[in-house]
Amino acid sequence: MTRIFTSDFRDDLRLDRPDPLPLHTLDRVDRPTTFIDDDKVKRVDERDGGFYKAGKGQYGDSLKKEYRRFVAKQPLSGALCTMAGALGHMVDEPAKIEEAGKTPWGISAWAPMPHQSEHTAPGTDDPTQNSLHIKETAYFLRSDIVGICKLPPYAVFSHSKHTGKKIDLKHKYAISIVVDQDWRTAAAFNGNDWISNAMSFVAYSTSGFIACILADYIRRLGYPARAHHAMNYQVAVPPILLWSGIGEMSRMGDVVLNPFLGPRYKAAVVTTDMPLEIDMPIDFGLQDFCNKCGRCAEMCPSQAISYGDKGMHNGYEKWVHDIEKCTSMRVGNPNGSGCGTCVKACPWNKPFTPFHRSVSWALRKFPSTRRFGIWCDEKLGYHKPNYKKKWWLDLDQGDDGRFFKPKKSGFNRKK
């Protein structure tokens, strides 16, 4: 759909630009703009993640209990998450995909062979052509942004949180599939009210849906491929986003910020051995911008985000945030479902209208505009909820399973 708004005669002139957003205007650099000590970064055990710890009771009994309901207590995020769960079966194993892909009356006559072909398909030898083809395919499948990098070995989790088993993934390349969390909703919500988890999960489930189809397609072409999405990861996504030019590390901690969507997106990943040409990391001045801004730290309800300078954490230069505080707010939020207050707070969370693309261009190119831009953004009140645009239902779920209208909705530190 996006492409019906962006396609025009210029398409004919630049066949190397499949992207609906103008990624070609971004400055590319050899390495991410934050230091990564490639030799020192250790592979992460997925069980060290905040959600896993909350579910296991490592952040207390109250969060352990809330963990079982914090997404499904709001019915839209519950429905989205159920769909994401179904996509967990469709990441790589042919037998499982064949089983999942069976229609209720058996295998469809139309869709046999979800397994990897034994022979590579003709016309898939050239990395440059393959990358263009994979990007066009991912955009055809309705991705919002696509980027490709070599799979950094340290991006592969050491162990799965679900099986406890060691992960062995040796694919050469990683394709990032980015999906917007919806600007209209982001404009309306206050950051941590009842729609927050649904915003995450519409992007998680949609990017997972696209990644599963794309991985199946690549296997049919004869190359190994695996989809990684919210309900079945084998990789940590942030380093892959950095290397594939989706964004830069931001003050928010592990959030890789994109110049067009800001932090308002989620990404799935397809890893593969198909020969691909990689993208380069981008530099749009975010390290300087985040140094000058800090609105996410001010607005964070759990004060999990650093007000200070970057430090080193497991070989990454980053603003180190407090994972326990962040997770506790997202899982334990009593006045909403989840939390994305940093998404709401961020001046980069904007629509792609002519006005905002001009401002974004100026902020990217001219460091001297940034303090003024941050000041204007605050004066214009973009960090405040616009409840005139509110369309969702505030609903919480009682112990009897019944939904009720909660008394409060969200929490705003900054008026």
Next chain:
Amino acid sequence: MTRIFTSDFRDDLRLDRPDPLPLHTLDRVDRPTTFIDDDKVKRVDERDGGFYKAGKGQYGDSLKKEYRRFVAKQPLSGALCTMAGALGHMVDEPAKIEEAGKTPWGISAWAPMPHQSEHTAPGTDDPTQNSLHIKETAYFLRSDIVGICKLPPYAVFSHSKHTGKKIDLKHKYAISIVVDQDWRTAAAFNGNDWISNAMSFVAYSTSGFIACILADYIRRLGYPARAHHAMNYQVAVPPILLWSGIGEMSRMGDVVLNPFLGPRYKAAVVTTDMPLEIDMPIDFGLQDFCNKCGRCAEMCPSQAISYGDKGMHNGYEKWVHDIEKCTSMRVGNPNGSGCGTCVKACPWNKPFTPFHRSVSWALRKFPSTRRFGIWCDEKLGYHKPNYKKKWWLDLDQGDDGRFFKPKKSGFNRKK
């Protein structure tokens, strides 16, 4: 994503317009612009459809054999169709959805209760508010167009082609979920080459994905709901599209044509008893336009589309097309996968750029512009493939399962 291009300050002024496309500019009428003899229309047996007959050998042995491979012989449409099959389990039965929605390591802690709540949720009594809410939800889930009508009893199939059983569906309302088949690809292809089935199935599977989530959500709110999509229908979609204001009957036969997407879309449906306010049918002058045009009939490779006037068929006034010829081309196409040559031919198949929206407005409002518009459209060559934009792989599958590059790609009647 669409809404990051269309959201602007005007949103604040018109809260009753959730639609990214300007549906509010369309003329609404009491009944569809083609006569429907409500008392005479008989419910259709799904087994009378062309694809079912082809699969059963009623159109000959050659098509019976081709039926088993005509989608999966091209790997992208094969992958899309496998995903659509998986969605076939998730239309209404809680136990099946719970089973499908189980992550590979069991039920997710985050997504319990895919079944209908016993109590309706607070804030869901008002039909006007509900319709706005359901539309906003469907757009949030990335639908392209949404419309709502009463479910015409004659739109319900009499029997399922899969089970052979009688269908009993008494829901009051039907929600149409429309998804674009991608303009950029439609501009590039010739109508019946190797990407044609993938265009259908990206829209089938994506609209099905959205419909399954929306139906699950409505059930959680306490109302019965069922998703209907390409891999599990209980309703015929065209009458629902007519009554919910998505489009008018076109020369192509059963294709309901939309003024913004033309015939370049597929739709899934959610039926429900949730109280809803309905939309009215639209009139954008298509009956006059199709009378003056006929390019789809000229270009149809199997000559399945009528050159003449409308007639009556099962209580519907329509241009009656030859289903056997149409199905034979789509299933048996030796030089491509599927066929959408009528989509390619149609002057309404356009992007939504400032130029095209002006032309579309003039064609809708002023009948005298239509002949000239049709003439210009042909002179500008929109019906021709633009292979400079071609991004997909021409691939056919041999009996050994191996993909190979076919000698021919598509068939163009009109140069």
